[in-house]
Amino acid sequence: MTRTPTRDLILAAAVRTAAEKGITGASMDEIADRAGVAKGSLYYNFPSKDAIFGQVVRDGFDRLDIALRQARGEAKGLSAMRAVTVATLEVLSDSPDRAKIVAAEIFRTDRPWADVVAPVRAGVVVHYREVLQEYAAARGESTDAITDIAGAAFLGAIAGAGLEWLLFHKERPLPEVAEQVLALMPR
Amino acid sequence: MTRTPTRDLILAAAVRTAAEKGITGASMDEIADRAGVAKGSLYYNFPSKDAIFGQVVRDGFDRLDIALRQARGEAKGLSAMRAVTVATLEVLSDSPDRAKIVAAEIFRTDRPWADVVAPVRAGVVVHYREVLQEYAAARGESTDAITDIAGAAFLGAIAGAGLEWLLFHKERPLPEVAEQVLALMPR
DNA sequence: GTCTATACAGTGATAGAC
DNA sequence: GTCTATCACTGTATAGAC
Numbered sequence: 001m002t003r004t005p006t007r008d009l010i011l012a013a014a015v016r017t018a019a020e021k022g023i024t025g026a027s028m029d030e031i032a033d034r035a036g037v038a039k040g041s042l043y044y045n046f047p048s049k050d051a052i053f054g055q056v057v058r059d060g061f062d063r064l065d066i067a068l069r070q071a072r073g074e075a076k077g078l079s080a081m082r083a084v085t086v087a088t089l090e091v092l093s094d095s096p097d098r099a100k101i102v103a104a105e106i107f108r109t110d111r112p113w114a115d116v117v118a119p120v121r122a123g124v125v126v127h128y129r130e131v132l133q134e135y136a137a138a139r140g141e142s143t144d145a146i147t148d149i150a151g152a153a154f155l156g157a158i159a160g161a162g163l164e165w166l167l168f169h170k171e172r173p174l175p176e177v178a179e180q181v182l183a184l185m186p187r
Numbered sequence: 188m189t190r191t192p193t194r195d196l197i198l199a200a201a202v203r204t205a206a207e208k209g210i211t212g213a214s215m216d217e218i219a220d221r222a223g224v225a226k227g228s229l230y231y232n233f234p235s236k237d238a239i240f241g242q243v244v245r246d247g248f249d250r251l252d253i254a255l256r257q258a259r260g261e262a263k264g265l266s267a268m269r270a271v272t273v274a275t276l277e278v279l280s281d282s283p284d285r286a287k288i289v290a291a292e293i294f295r296t297d298r299p300w301a302d303v304v305a306p307v308r309a310g311v312v313v314h315y316r317e318v319l320q321e322y323a324a325a326r327g328e329s330t331d332a333i334t335d336i337a338g339a340a341f342l343g344a345i346a347g348a349g350l351e352w353l354l355f356h357k358e359r360p361l362p363e364v365a366e367q368v369l370a371l372m373p374r
Numbered sequence: 375g376t377c378t379a380t381a382c383a384g385t386g387a388t389a390g391a392c
Numbered sequence: 393g394t395c396t397a398t399c400a401c402t403g404t405a406t407a408g409a410c
Contacts, residue, residue, distance in 0.1 A: 006393080006394085020295075020296075020297045021211075021297060022209060022210075022211055022291075022295065023209075024208075024209055024211035024212045025211045027384075027385065027386085028385080028386060028387080029384085029385080029386095037394070037395090038394060038395050038396070039386090039387090039395095039396095040387095040388085040389095040393095040394065040395060040396075040397095041393075041394050041395075042387095043386090043387065043388075044393065044394070045393090048386080048387080049386065049387090100294050100295070103290075103291075103294060104290075104291040104292075104294070104295070105291070107287050107290060107291070107350050107354060108207075108209065108287070108291070109354065110207050110208065125351070132371075145366070145367075145370065146367075146370065147356075147367060148351060148355075148356070149348045149351050149352055149356060149359070149364055149367040150348070150367040150368075150370060150371065151351075152347040152348050152350070152351035153344040153345070153347050153348035153351075153367055153368050153371055154344070154347075154371060155347055156343040156344050156345070156346050156347015156348060156350075157340040157341070157343045157344035157347065157371065158340070158343070159343050159347065160339040160340050160341075160342055160343015160344065160346065160347075161336045161337070161339050161340035161343060163294050163339070163343075164312070164335060164336050164338075164339035164340075165336055167294060167296070168309075168335075169334075169335070169336060172336070177336055179332070180332075180333075180334060180336040180337040180340055181337075181340050183332065183333065183337060183373070184319075184337065184340055184341060184344065184371055184372055184373065185371055185372075185373070186370070186371065186372070186373060193375080193376085214402075214403065214404085215403075215404060215405085216402085216403080216404095224376075224377090225376060225377050225378075226377095226378095226404095226405090227375095227376065227377060227378075227379095227405095227406085227407095228375075228376050228377075229405095230404090230405065230406075231375065231376070232375090235404080235405080236403095236404070236405090
């Protein structure tokens with residue numbers, strides 16, 4: 001029987017609530033209720049609502065970044081494309097609620113935490129771009145034409161497939177979803 | 188000098204405001220201000236805030252659906268893949284604000300208008316899936332393996348690239364962005 | 375058809391007891 | 393460290409004058 005720190009209870013409740021109602025729609029009252037603590041405890045553990053969700057979004061990108069680094073370290077070429085796709089889908093399915101929040105927030109530029117999140121987001125896109133470039137190079141093709149936009153397209157393809165999977169076709173196994181994404185890729 | 192109906196002024200102001208602050212963050216006060224009308228006029232033209240944004244989101248999918256039907260009518264095979272990609276990017280760049288709203292709302296299942304939007308969303312995904320299937324068939328490959336998840340991946344790829352483009356690399360021409368997406372596709 | 379004024383519920387945040 | 397009680401404020405929506 002491990003005791004979960006209040007801070008983590010709050011973050012988990014915030015994720016669950018915002019997945020349903022969006023960040024602005026998630027009230028501190030409801031987060032406190034779901035966490036099983038009083039609202040005052042929210043403000044003891046975090047300075048503000050923005051601080052809570054800044055942490056949630058940053059955690060999401062951090063988890064993805066760590067998973068991508070590990071996947072890229074273990075494979076190259078086409079295997080790296082597959083490894084990166086699988087790793088991303090695993091992060092999504094580990095926490096679909098968090099994924100929904102990040103997906104909804106990723107293109108908002110006016111958030112208090114936007115300045116902190118933007119570089120992390122850009123760093124994640126670079127992983128996908130570099131994997132695409134390495135694969136193109138391995139096939140003897142030019143890498144010049146592959147920009148961050150292609151990286152964002154790769155990430156978008158995985159996210160689109162992953163969320164469609166988790167929300168509407170949850171019975172499918174993960175490898176099958178990965179194949180649907182990779183079927184789009186050049187070979 | 189054409190007179191814009193108040194209803195359209197309100198919808199346009201709602202789109203602009205929600206693109207910055209999200210739907211929940213867009214207040215009726217600010218929408219009225221930006222539309223240049225009184226708050227009471229909002230409630231004369233629409234029964235509620237939800238009704239306004241239900242209309243905004245539905246309009247977004249309708250525009251995309253119309254553009255996709257036209258694009259598919261004019262081209263087949265690889266040309267259809269390109270036509271659909273370009274058409275989607277055109278819809279995005281015609282109204283990036285609306286695109287940001289729809290992108291943020293597309294995976295929310297608790298909205299008042301979710302029941303209306305879900306089938307429209309699914310209908311749009313079918314277009315992408317069918318184009319992928321037709322292209323596979325034209326190359327003599329099996330279409331059985333291509334499901335809605337692949338369709339969602341295609342849409343996700345275009346949306347990811349398109350939003351990266353419009354938000355961070357707006358100087359690039361549209362055809363170049365389309366090529367970045369199509370470079371991911373089998374050939 | 376659009377305005378002003380207002381009702382009233384819900385919001386993020388704070389203070390102080392335990 | 394967590395609680396209860398309460399604050400000032402903003403939100404959606406309504407009523408009625410023009």
